[in-house]
Amino acid sequence: MEDRMQVVVSETSKGEERGRGRGIGAAMDVDEEGRYTGKGGVFERLGTDRDGSGPQKCKKSVFGLYYLCGLAVEGYILIACNLHEECTEEDIYDKFSELGEVKNIHLNLDRRTGFTKGYALIEYQHFKEAQSAIEALNGAELHDRLLEVSWAFSRGPLGTRLSTRRRSEK
Amino acid sequence: MTENEEFYLRYYVGHKGKFGHEFLEFEFRPDGKLRYANNSHYKKETMIRKEVYVTEAVLKELRRIIEQSDIMKEDDSRWPEPDKTGRQELEIVLGNEHISFATTKIGSLLDVQNSEDPNGLRNFYYLVQDLKCFVFSLISLHFKIKPI
Numbered sequence: 001m002e003d004r005m006q007v008v009v010s011e012t013s014k015g016e017e018r019g020r021g022r023g024i025g026a027a028m029d030v031d032e033e034g035r036y037t038g039k040g041g042v043f044e045r046l047g048t049d050r051d052g053s054g055p056q057k058c059k060k061s062v063f064g065l066y067y068l069c070g071l072a073v074e075g076y077i078l079i080a081c082n083l084h085e086e087c088t089e090e091d092i093y094d095k096f097s098e099l100g101e102v103k104n105i106h107l108n109l110d111r112r113t114g115f116t117k118g119y120a121l122i123e124y125q126h127f128k129e130a131q132s133a134i135e136a137l138n139g140a141e142l143h144d145r146l147l148e149v150s151w152a153f154s155r156g157p158l159g160t161r162l163s164t165r166r167r168s169e170k
Numbered sequence: 171m172t173e174n175e176e177f178y179l180r181y182y183v184g185h186k187g188k189f190g191h192e193f194l195e196f197e198f199r200p201d202g203k204l205r206y207a208n209n210s211h212y213k214k215e216t217m218i219r220k221e222v223y224v225t226e227a228v229l230k231e232l233r234r235i236i237e238q239s240d241i242m243k244e245d246d247s248r249w250p251e252p253d254k255t256g257r258q259e260l261e262i263v264l265g266n267e268h269i270s271f272a273t274t275k276i277g278s279l280l281d282v283q284n285s286e287d288p289n290g291l292r293n294f295y296y297l298v299q300d301l302k303c304f305v306f307s308l309i310s311l312h313f314k315i316k317p318i
Contacts, residue, residue, distance in 0.1 A: 021246045023261060023270030035193065035207070043205060043221040046312070056223065058312045077311050081231050106307040111299040119231050121307050150227040153312055157201035158226060 055130070056153035058123065075103050075123040076130035079152040083107075084143035085115035091142065092120050099136055100129025121152060176200065177229060178263040179236070181301055183275065184209075185256035196305050198224070198232060206309050222312050232304065236262060239297040246271040248287040249294070260298065 046056065058075050080092065089107045096102050104123035107116060124130040130151075138149040177200050184193025189211035196206045202225065208218040236242070242264055249271070252258070256275035262268070271294065276282060282291045309315065 019268035019270060021261075021269050021271040023259060023272050024268065035191070035195065035209070040207075040209070040217060040219070043207075043219040044313070045221050056312075058314065075311075079225070079227050079231065081227065081234075104311060106311060108300075108303045108307060110296075111303070112296040117300060117303075118234070119304075121311055123311055148227065151225050152228055152308065154202060154223045154225045156223055157203065158223070158229075159201060 055127070055151035056155050058153070075125050076127055077152040078122045078124070078130055078133060078149055080120045080122060080137070081118060081148040082145050083116055083118050083120060083147075084145050085110070085113070085118070087116045087120075087143060089120075092122065095137065095140075095142060095147075096122050096124075096133055099133040100124050100126060175265045176263055177233060178261070179232065179301075180259070180261040181298065182259040183256065183298075185254075185275065198229065202226070202229060204228075204305070204308060206305060218315070220309055220313055220315075222308075224308065228308070232301075233264065235300055235304070236264060236297070239293055239300070241293055241297050242267050242269060244269070244271070244290040244293055245287075246273055246290075248285070249273040249291055250281075250285060258298070260294065 046058070055076055058077055078096075080096075083092075087107070089105055092105055092107055093102060096105075101124065102122060103125050104121075106121040108119070109115065110117045122133070124133065134149050134151070137147050140147050140149075178198065180195070180197040182193060182195040184191060184195070186192075190209075192210050194208045196204065198204050202223045204222055204224050206218070206220045210217075241260070241262065250273055252272050253274050257272065258275060259270070259272050261270040273291070273294070276291070276295050279292070279295070282288050282295050285291045
């Protein structure tokens with residue numbers, strides 16, 4: 001049991017809160033051999049050069065030699081929220097490529113309606129471009145809506161990041 | 171919806187068959203840690219274990235998707251029980267609400283229509299697809315892998 005993922009819940013769910021569902025109270029112990037024992041408990045994580053605030057780079061898509069040359073091809077991922085349901089990938093590309101070379105866009109659809117779900121993930125190759133996209137486009141208008149743009153990944157746990165705290169104080 | 175309210179999400183889908191225990195599971199912890207596990211033994215595939223920290227913006231979008239789905243109002247008491255075909259678990263803590271649902275695998279909307287609680291199960295069915303889609307995008311962009 002200790003190896004399973006819902007360990008956190010048993011900590012957070014104590015108290016008077018009322019739960020609902022088959023898994024409440026009765027442990028969902030279907031896997032007597034354990035899902036996360038031995039090698040199964042080792043999770044890969046990309047290296048962090050320093051802890052705390054700041055965006056996390058994504059993995060290099062080419063082999064490490066480029067990294068040694070300083071030509072790292074890692075990217076930086078942003079999330080854009082509050083998108084209009086009819087927003088297209090082209091709209092996102094047009095908007096974000098003004099700030100730098102966009103390497104990748106994921107614009108996922110709502111499975112029920114077929115329209116855009118409301119968020120997009122955008123990858124830039126360079127930190128500076130990604131940073132300037134946040135500065136320029138967070139709060140910018142697209143289809144009569146205000147874009148919410150920020151980093152998608154962080155180097156460490158949320159509590160330690162000062163940037164979040166500053167933003168929520170506004 | 172506040173940024174500081176309690177939040178946790180875990181989804182599991184799996185079965186035990188001739189390739190052993192094959193499953194996919196992911197969770198978002200309150201501190202932003204996203205963990206992703208995929209065990210497939212088919213054609214000697216190895217297990218995949220990934221973890222990364224996401225920002226408050228990602229958690230906020232996740233909460234929006236959950237709230238929009240109305241899943242916190244559902245109940246799994248009339249959903250099909252987990253069985254030999256497989257098992258799905260969805261556990262969410264949102265503020266002072268806590269759900270922990272378990273049901274069998276859902277092949278298509280036909281299974282949903284034929285169930286005793288088609289409306290509730292449909293909400294679950296679509297939410298799970300939207301969640302998987304979100305997580306696969308996050309994991310594949312960050313780790314440059316194709317998770318499925």
